[in-house]
Amino acid sequence: MMSHLQYDRIRRSKQDAIFLLDSNVDTDTGHLSVNICGNSRNVYTVSLSRTRNEKFQWKCNCPDMLMHARKSGCVCKHVCFLIYKVANAHEPEALTTREPFPMDEITLNQFVARLENRTELPASVFDQGLALKFTDKNFSVGINAFLPSKDARIESATCPVCFDSIDDNLVTSCHMCPACKNLVHKTCMEKYAIHKNNQVSCIYCRSTAWMSLYSKQKQQKYMRL
Ligand SMILES: [Zn+2]
Numbered sequence: 001m002m003s004h005l006q007y008d009r010i011r012r013s014k015q016d017a018i019f020l021l022d023s024n025v026d027t028d029t030g031h032l033s034v035n036i037c038g039n040s041r042n043v044y045t046v047s048l049s050r051t052r053n054e055k056f057q058w059k060c061n062c063p064d065m066l067m068h069a070r071k072s073g074c075v076c077k078h079v080c081f082l083i084y085k086v087a088n089a090h091e092p093e094a095l096t097t098r099e100p101f102p103m104d105e106i107t108l109n110q111f112v113a114r115l116e117n118r119t120e121l122p123a124s125v126f127d128q129g130l131a132l133k134f135t136d137k138n139f140s141v142g143i144n145a146f147l148p149s150k151d152a153r154i155e156s157a158t159c160p161v162c163f164d165s166i167d168d169n170l171v172t173s174c175h176m177c178p179a180c181k182n183l184v185h186k187t188c189m190e191k192y193a194i195h196k197n198n199q200v201s202c203i204y205c206r207s208t209a210w211m212s213l214y215s216k217q218k219q220q221k222y223m224r225l
Pocket residue numbers: 044060061062063064065076077078079
């Protein structure tokens with residue numbers, strides 16, 4: 001059965017002002033990542049990927065998903081927003097905690113199509129002005145240059161700061177050096193930048209490209225629109 005905690009998040013996803021900003025599909029892995037603007041005007045990244053046993057897995061970098069929602073076996077309201085307001089899925093009668101939102105291929109294809117044709121979605125779901133603001137802000141920070149790309153060096157799969165292994169959910173957990181394509185945990189590189197008083201260069205190749213990222217971001221965890 002659907003828990004009241006999950007039901008509450010679905011209800012909030014319908015009431016709150018949450019907007020779709022943009023989306024990205026990795027054509028090789030099918031990994032989908034979507035930027036959304038939450039009720040607080042913070043930008044969050046939601047991702048949908050498949051696990052080794054072909055199950056769909058939702059992630060979101062918002063505080064609720066990182067702390068409370070996952071612990072109680074539910075997904076945050078941002079994921080609910082994508083499922084019910086963007087994908088237009090029917091609310092299921094019952095949800096299991098193991099796989100909160102099973103999506104079949106038809107729903108997934110419909111979802112991707114709706115993401116791609118987002119300008120045709122209702123203004124309560126896609127706000128053109130907000131999306132443009134996001135694109136401008138994203139570009140000025142230059143953060144796109146630090147998103148892991150297909151040629152990222154995944155084989156050296158440990159973080160040079162904490163020496164832990166690099167999570168397979170690269171887009172939300174890691175930054176990639178634009179110069180040498182090596183990966184570092186976002187949070188580790190941020191701590192390193194603070195430690196170096198933003199005079200930060202790549203741990204691998206000493207590229208100073210990183211300085212532009214941290215000097216403009218001013219240590220904010222989330223972009224605000
Ligand atoms: Zn979320």
